[in-house]
Amino acid sequence: MSSSPCSARRVSPALRRPEGEREARRDRSRGALLGLALGDALGAPFEGWRRAEIPAPLPEFAGGGTHALPPGAWTDDTALALCLADALLANPELDPADLLSRFCRWAEAGENSATGIVVGIGRTTAVALERFRAEGSLNGPRQGVAPTNGGVMRLAPVAIRWQFVPSRAGRIARRQSLVTHALPECLAAAEWLAAILTAALAGAGKAALATPPGAELAPHLGVLAEGRFWQADPATLAADGMALATLEAALWAVAGAADFADALRRAVALGGDTDTSGALAGQIAGAIWGASAIPQVWLEKLHESAHITARADALFDAAAG
Numbered sequence: 001m002s003s004s005p006c007s008a009r010r011v012s013p014a015l016r017r018p019e020g021e022r023e024a025r026r027d028r029s030r031g032a033l034l035g036l037a038l039g040d041a042l043g044a045p046f047e048g049w050r051r052a053e054i055p056a057p058l059p060e061f062a063g064g065g066t067h068a069l070p071p072g073a074w075t076d077d078t079a080l081a082l083c084l085a086d087a088l089l090a091n092p093e094l095d096p097a098d099l100l101s102r103f104c105r106w107a108e109a110g111e112n113s114a115t116g117i118v119v120g121i122g123r124t125t126a127v128a129l130e131r132f133r134a135e136g137s138l139n140g141p142r143q144g145v146a147p148t149n150g151g152v153m154r155l156a157p158v159a160i161r162w163q164f165v166p167s168r169a170g171r172i173a174r175r176q177s178l179v180t181h182a183l184p185e186c187l188a189a190a191e192w193l194a195a196i197l198t199a200a201l202a203g204a205g206k207a208a209l210a211t212p213p214g215a216e217l218a219p220h221l222g223v224l225a226e227g228r229f230w231q232a233d234p235a236t237l238a239a240d241g242m243a244l245a246t247l248e249a250a251l252w253a254v255a256g257a258a259d260f261a262d263a264l265r266r267a268v269a270l271g272g273d274t275d276t277s278g279a280l281a282g283q284i285a286g287a288i289w290g291a292s293a294i295p296q297v298w299l300e301k302l303h304e305s306a307h308i309t310a311r312a313d314a315l316f317d318a319a320a321g
């Protein structure tokens with residue numbers, strides 16, 4: 001792990017900063033889930049665009065894109081995160097069959113979608129749901145698929161629910177990835193991201209990004225385990241839809257950001273899988289800076305932000321007892 005620039009900037013943005021440790025944790029929990037949705041919605045209009053095509057300054061929540069979404073609407077990242085939140089509220093240990101059933105209801109009937117219409121289902125997820133329907137398989141495919149980012153893009157609810165028991169957060173992070181994204185890189189990325197998020201939710205600030213992945217995870221994480229993202233040249237960042245590349249892009253975006261909004265803009269501006277880079281950067285940045293650091297105008301533009309806040313609160317209340 002490289003020496004950390006985490007002390008370089010201590011951002012204190014919150015005019016509405018909550019009082020007390022419990023309320024500070026609630027604020028960061030809300031930030032993680034709202035951040036996931038905001039990053040998704042911010043990036044959705046530019047999904048698949050090359051970096052050079054992304055406008056600067058970035059148009060914010062204008063809608064459009066591949067899925068012709070209305071302004072402030074989210075894609076599969078947030079829909080599946082909300083399905084995961086619901087599954088954790090039903091069973092905190094997470095029942096894989098229940099989670100897959102919820103994913104199927106999203107795919108077939110738009111449950112937890114922003115518009116009632118399913119958008120953005122990834123190939124690996126589609127194969128996993130088909131296997132579940134046809135054979136009852138509870139594990140995602142390991143053959144014929146790439147290690148894509150579906151298991152990390154939706155992770156925040158696990159970290160919120162298990163923030164007081166980080167080892168359990170890691171185990172359930174793997175469990176939720178396994179149902180669709182079962183390759184070793186995907187499982188390792190999910191477990192490590194859970195550790196980063198739980199550290200951030202506990203109040204570590206940017207130092208959370210320096211959370212070590214553990215000896216058993218590091219071999220699956222490549223340059224991520226070496227902390228390259230702290231000083232990476234953006235030209236080396238792919239943001240191409242793979243789990244490790246997208247996570248590296250998001251970590252880079254947050255590591256160099258001045259505040260919550262800057263982190264999400266930096267992630268989306270990389271191009272490529274912009275909605276998921278945004279969703280990943282958003283959940284990390286939100287866990288670090290909290291909902292009170294999110295621009296009010298962003299919350300007003302996000303589809304159903306009160307509903308997302310309520311889901312985060314339910315997870316937090318279940319966690320905190």
Ligand SMILES: [Mg+2]
Nearest residue numbers: 075076077120
């Ligand atoms: Mg998406």
